[in-house]
Amino acid sequence: MERKIFLNESDTPTHWYNIVADMPNKPKPPLNPKTKQPAGPDDLSPIFPMGLIQQEVSAEQYIEIPDEVRDIYRLWRPSPMYRARGLEKLLDTPAKIYYKYEGVSPSGSHKPNTAVAQAYYNKVEGVKSITTETGAGQWGTALAFACAQFGIKCEVYMVRISYDQKPYRKVMMNTFGAEVYPSPSDRTEAGRKILAEDPETSGSLGIAISEAIERAVMDDQTRYSLGSVLNHVLLHQTVIGEESIKQLEYAGDYPDVIVAPLGGGSNFAGISFPFLRENLLNGKNTRFVAVEPASCPKLTQGEFLYDFGDSAGYTPLLPMYTLGHNFRPAAIHAGGLRYHGASVLCSQLLKDGLIEAVALQQLECFDAGIKLAKSEGIIAAPEATHAVAQVIREAERAKEEGTSKTILFNLCGHGFVDMQAYEDYFAGILDDYSFTENELKGSLKEVVDMQPE
Amino acid sequence: MERKIFLNESDTPTHWYNIVADMPNKPKPPLNPKTKQPAGPDDLSPIFPMGLIQQEVSAEQYIEIPDEVRDIYRLWRPSPMYRARGLEKLLDTPAKIYYKYEGVSPSGSHKPNTAVAQAYYNKVEGVKSITTETGAGQWGTALAFACAQFGIKCEVYMVRISYDQKPYRKVMMNTFGAEVYPSPSDRTEAGRKILAEDPETSGSLGIAISEAIERAVMDDQTRYSLGSVLNHVLLHQTVIGEESIKQLEYAGDYPDVIVAPLGGGSNFAGISFPFLRENLLNGKNTRFVAVEPASCPKLTQGEFLYDFGDSAGYTPLLPMYTLGHNFRPAAIHAGGLRYHGASVLCSQLLKDGLIEAVALQQLECFDAGIKLAKSEGIIAAPEATHAVAQVIREAERAKEEGTSKTILFNLCGHGFVDMQAYEDYFAGILDDYSFTENELKGSLKEVVDMQPE
Numbered sequence: 042m043e044r045k046i047f048l049n050e051s052d053t054p055t056h057w058y059n060i061v062a063d064m065p066n067k068p069k070p071p072l073n074p075k076t077k078q079p080a081g082p083d084d085l086s087p088i089f090p091m092g093l094i095q096q097e098v099s100a101e102q103y104i105e106i107p108d109e110v111r112d113i114y115r116l117w118r119p120s121p122m123y124r125a126r127g128l129e130k131l132l133d134t135p136a137k138i139y140y141k142y143e144g145v146s147p148s149g150s151h152k153p154n155t156a157v158a159q160a161y162y163n164k165v166e167g168v169k170s171i172t173t174e175t176g177a178g179q180w181g182t183a184l185a186f187a188c189a190q191f192g193i194k195c196e197v198y199m200v201r202i203s204y205d206q207k208p209y210r211k212v213m214m215n216t217f218g219a220e221v222y223p224s225p226s227d228r229t230e231a232g233r234k235i236l237a238e239d240p241e242t243s244g245s246l247g248i249a250i251s252e253a254i255e256r257a258v259m260d261d262q263t264r265y266s267l268g269s270v271l272n273h274v275l276l277h278q279t280v281i282g283e284e285s286i287k288q289l290e291y292a293g294d295y296p297d298v299i300v301a302p303l304g305g306g307s308n309f310a311g312i313s314f315p316f317l318r319e320n321l322l323n324g325k326n327t328r329f330v331a332v333e334p335a336s337c338p339k340l341t342q343g344e345f346l347y348d349f350g351d352s353a354g355y356t357p358l359l360p361m362y363t364l365g366h367n368f369r370p371a372a373i374h375a376g377g378l379r380y381h382g383a384s385v386l387c388s389q390l391l392k393d394g395l396i397e398a399v400a401l402q403q404l405e406c407f408d409a410g411i412k413l414a415k416s417e418g419i420i421a422a423p424e425a426t427h428a429v430a431q432v433i434r435e436a437e438r439a440k441e442e443g444t445s446k447t448i449l450f451n452l453c454g455h456g457f458v459d460m461q462a463y464e465d466y467f468a469g470i471l472d473d474y475s476f477t478e479n480e481l482k483g484s485l486k487e488v489v490d491m492q493p494e
Numbered sequence: 495m496e497r498k499i500f501l502n503e504s505d506t507p508t509h510w511y512n513i514v515a516d517m518p519n520k521p522k523p524p525l526n527p528k529t530k531q532p533a534g535p536d537d538l539s540p541i542f543p544m545g546l547i548q549q550e551v552s553a554e555q556y557i558e559i560p561d562e563v564r565d566i567y568r569l570w571r572p573s574p575m576y577r578a579r580g581l582e583k584l585l586d587t588p589a590k591i592y593y594k595y596e597g598v599s600p601s602g603s604h605k606p607n608t609a610v611a612q613a614y615y616n617k618v619e620g621v622k623s624i625t626t627e628t629g630a631g632q633w634g635t636a637l638a639f640a641c642a643q644f645g646i647k648c649e650v651y652m653v654r655i656s657y658d659q660k661p662y663r664k665v666m667m668n669t670f671g672a673e674v675y676p677s678p679s680d681r682t683e684a685g686r687k688i689l690a691e692d693p694e695t696s697g698s699l700g701i702a703i704s705e706a707i708e709r710a711v712m713d714d715q716t717r718y719s720l721g722s723v724l725n726h727v728l729l730h731q732t733v734i735g736e737e738s739i740k741q742l743e744y745a746g747d748y749p750d751v752i753v754a755p756l757g758g759g760s761n762f763a764g765i766s767f768p769f770l771r772e773n774l775l776n777g778k779n780t781r782f783v784a785v786e787p788a789s790c791p792k793l794t795q796g797e798f799l800y801d802f803g804d805s806a807g808y809t810p811l812l813p814m815y816t817l818g819h820n821f822r823p824a825a826i827h828a829g830g831l832r833y834h835g836a837s838v839l840c841s842q843l844l845k846d847g848l849i850e851a852v853a854l855q856q857l858e859c860f861d862a863g864i865k866l867a868k869s870e871g872i873i874a875a876p877e878a879t880h881a882v883a884q885v886i887r888e889a890e891r892a893k894e895e896g897t898s899k900t901i902l903f904n905l906c907g908h909g910f911v912d913m914q915a916y917e918d919y920f921a922g923i924l925d926d927y928s929f930t931e932n933e934l935k936g937s938l939k940e941v942v943d944m945q946p947e
Contacts, residue, residue: 044568047500115497116580116871127569145598147871149910189868209662209913216867216916414669415642418569418600457602457910460662463669 044126046288048119053111054283057276060314060386062102063321068272068389071357072347077493080357087258088265092162096273104276106158113157113190117146118280122288127416134436135445137294140452141285141312142419148213150422150454151308152183152268155277159266160187169262170194174224174249176203177376178210179422179454180268185219195219196263198226198252202243203376209458224249231255231353246380247352247366254355269305270350270359270384278311281451286315289449296327296449298435302427303331303340303398304377306384312451314386317395329396330435331387332427334378334406336474337370339363340391340398342481348382348488358491361388365484371474373403374462375423377454381484399431402473406430407466410456422454423462497579499741501572506564507736510729513767513839515555516774519846521725521838524810525800530946533810540711541718545615549726557729559611566610566643570599571733575741576905580869582889589892590747591885593905594738594765595872601666603875603907604761605636605721608730612719613640622715623647627677627702630656630829631663632875632907633721638672648672649716651679651705655696656829662911677702684708684806699833700805700819707808722758723803723812723837731764734904739768742902749780749902751888755880756784756793756851757830759837765904767839770848782849783888784840785880787831787859789927790823792816793844793851795934801835801941811944814841818937824927826856827915828876830907834937852884855926859883860919863909875907876915 061067070079082094089097096104106114125138143151163171171193175181181197188195197219204211204223211221224244225232231251235242250267257265267274289295299316301309309331319325333340339362348363350356363382364370370379383391390396403423410426412433413419421429428450439446456463465471514520523532535547542550549557559567578591596604616624624646628634634650641648650672657664657676664674677697678685684704688695703720710718720727742748752769754762762784772778786793792815801816803809816835817823823832836844843849856876863879865886866872874882881903892899909916918924 042565043503045503047502049500050496050498112495147867147873153871186871208917209910212913212917212920213873213910215920216864216873216913218868411669414600415671418606418639420600420666420669455910457662457666457908458913460665460669460911464661464665467665467668 042126044124046122046292048284048287050115050119052284052287053114053118054106054280056103056105058279058283058315058318059099059101059104059276060317061100061272063318064389066389066393068385069360071359072493074349074354074358084357088254090163090166090168090264092166093159093273096276097271107161110158110161114280119284120145122285123417124292125417128413131412131416132433132436134440135443136436136439137445137447138432138436139289139447139449141281141449142452143281144419144452144455147186148179148182149457150179150183151278151281151311152180153186154280154311155268155274155307156183156187157190158277160184160191160193163264164191164193168193168264170196170260171264171266172196172198172253172256173266173268174198174246174253176200176246176379178203178207178458179377181219181221182210182213182217183268184266185214185217188219189217196256197221198224198249200224200244200246200249202372206461207458224252226252228252229255245352245369250351251353251355254351269307270382272386274307275310275314275384275386278307279314281311282313282315285312285449294447297446298328298330299449300330300332300428300431300435301451302378302424302453303333303383303387304380304424306387308451308453310384310387313396330431331396331398332431333398333400334373334375334427335400335402336373337364337379338400339381339383341400344485345388345392346488347492350382359385361385362391363488364481365488367487368484374459374465375403375427377424378427401427401430403471404473407463407471409433419452420456421452422456422459425453428452495579497577499575499745501737501740503568503572505737505740506567506571507559507733509556509558511732511736511768511771512552512554512557512729513770514553514725516771517842519842521842522813524812525946527802527807527811537810541707543616543619543621543717545619546612546726549729550724560614563611563614567733572737573598575738576870577745578870581866584865584869585886585889587889587893588896588898589889590898590900591889592742592900592902594734594902595905596734597872597905597908600639601632601635602910603632603636604731604734604764605633606639607733607764608721608727608760609636609640610643611730613637613644613646616717617644617646621646621717623649623713624717624719625649625651625706625709626719626721627651627699627706629653629699629832631660631911632830634672634674635663635666635670636721637719638667638670642671649709650674651677651702653677653697653699653702655825659914660911677705679705681705682708698805698822703804704806704808707804722760723835725839727760728763728767728837728839731760732767734764735766735768738765738902747900750899751781751783752902753783753785753881753884753888754904755831755877755906756786756836756840757833757877759840761904761906763837763840766849783884784849784851785884786851786853787826787828787880788853788855789826790817790832791853792834792836794853797938798841798845799941800945803835812838814838815844816941817934818941820940821937827912827918828856828880830877831880854880854883856924857926860916860924862886872905873909874905875909875912878906881905
């Protein structure tokens, strides 16, 4: 009984899929925060290269993947798909469970799918240096690797609490040649302002984004790069879903439900959007479940509003499910899911009922991660355990109902650099999380006040 | 231009290859340390299950892999082979470089190839609990994973310095369900004796082996498991080489030279022995280069003697290249290479001139590891960087000589849990190592005195 479904390199997708072309309701435009008018390419050109801006606003259904990008993808793509026979046996479920494993990439997650593409488009426009932020460190590692492929300097602002708690991630970035600074730093106005107010601050992703953008805007040969949320980032991740379609075809199967964790939305979009195309255009009927942490529940308890992508308000206003750009999520180990908003595309699809969302507590997720490790031999990143926990719920429901169903999930990264999280779980020092209504809605008040007419 | 060579699961080898059958000079037998007579199965049965003892003394050319073992191998096997196009380009070499990547296994190295087999043979003989030692943690993690597959309890004695310096490895073992104790511990006589002499001792692999063996001998339902050195361990690793032969066949190539690091000898044997069979039986002419650290140079500066496998003298005497069982190697980060002896099989083959050995300094190895990370996207374990450094030497020689040659190396593990090593390298606090003649030969004196007539 086979456990893995490999594809040949010749099966690497040749095009990224742009779901905007097929969405019944197109996403609302980003707004210039001052004028509240739609932000155009000129608003973005100090930050991003034009090749990526064009993708950000594109309505083309397919965008060709440059040969140079595909060649680097071949270092780890096509990524393997597994039939989770061990987990199925452990759960004694009639459900068939498959997972796409993105942990085989150089940085250990799905992030290089977009990092390589972004570094490439910067390279062809002569950009010498790219700045970015990183929370848990996955994104910074991916961009560091990608920049090394094209000889571009990489400058990473790493949320201070992660910088202190995850030294291995910093060293990985150094190994790929990047410079890493704890954020807030004294290298930017945004950073200095926050340090002056609170020298002991542990930082946040929003602050780090502000710092990285400020550095990019300061220098004409420097651009900024974001690892999730934006349309072009989600676009690049669709290679995951396109490969998955082929792999399940070889396995003679098709998913009834697809599960993925959602932080900004890129790994969820990556595996879901090509299958959602099949729903929209070809009469398929797959369910799509985005899993968020109970400690940062923008999809299930946030509001659909125009909000900033960062803390300092440097980005355009984006129409999205948000908890407010000043929401401070608890310091859970699933750092990649600690973001106040969800991507514009995922938000619109949720609003339109084309995808579902669920919020899970971390103890259930770690328990699921240990089940996966013992049965499948893969130690998942804390973010990825959120998908595993939901898959176990779906598989147990199938068992109760006595129905077989096919479940696919995105195992978006390994947890080798996150073992402290498991240690804390074993030590019993992690708790589940609950909010008061005030805590949850407090940071939304100022956002409501800045909505356009 | 393809970068990866995958095999289907149906290409997983059905048999392990036992090189003893084809060696021109058979290995000398292990001896009972008291009688100095050949040790028989009875000497080993309190420690190992009979299925493994039979393999240890077997002269059969091929031994069938049980279906239950092959089924678990399928979680990650066949492992991928890569054409190192990025590294070739970086080195601007005419050499073709391939690497077999064992880092995709559950524990991140080649170790589960034997751990799963060993757990299986213990299971079928009703063993309830397995003890072992671990240095850097790779072996303990592999055995913890393997025991979880068969519902066997796993008890790991981890060298104290690693236990303190590598907490992530301990947590990985816990995640797979194992109990982990720092060694020396107060759970054994061997441990208590050493703690009484030196309560602050950092431990050693030899001491940890003694503790694990003592625990196994104490309990009739408990057996011991070793991660390298012994014949049956090397046997199980030959799946690496058998797969590699097929993969290179698909690539239309054949290696002129094979390079692998050597600690006890199992990963070196795993990739080399099937190709060495082709030299011995089918007129091939591949070179085999074992790479050891300059800080533990048993192959290049040790002596071929009968010696113990552990510090306390619990094992039979093994005929091998050794620095003496009380040799204390420097605390280099390549913990898997800090062992005083080399396996009996590798030692005999080196003595007979069928394989070569070279000792490399760690700074050259880390520099090679960083080149590999930037060009191929894989951060190698410190042990594995020893192979990379030698491959770079071979590739540069090919360039100087203006000849093309095909190089294959075993990238036996990833370095995600070893980033402290890279950090120390970047910080400039690592040094190369040199010995005085006295330091190197001092621990051999007592070994010379205990040789049989």
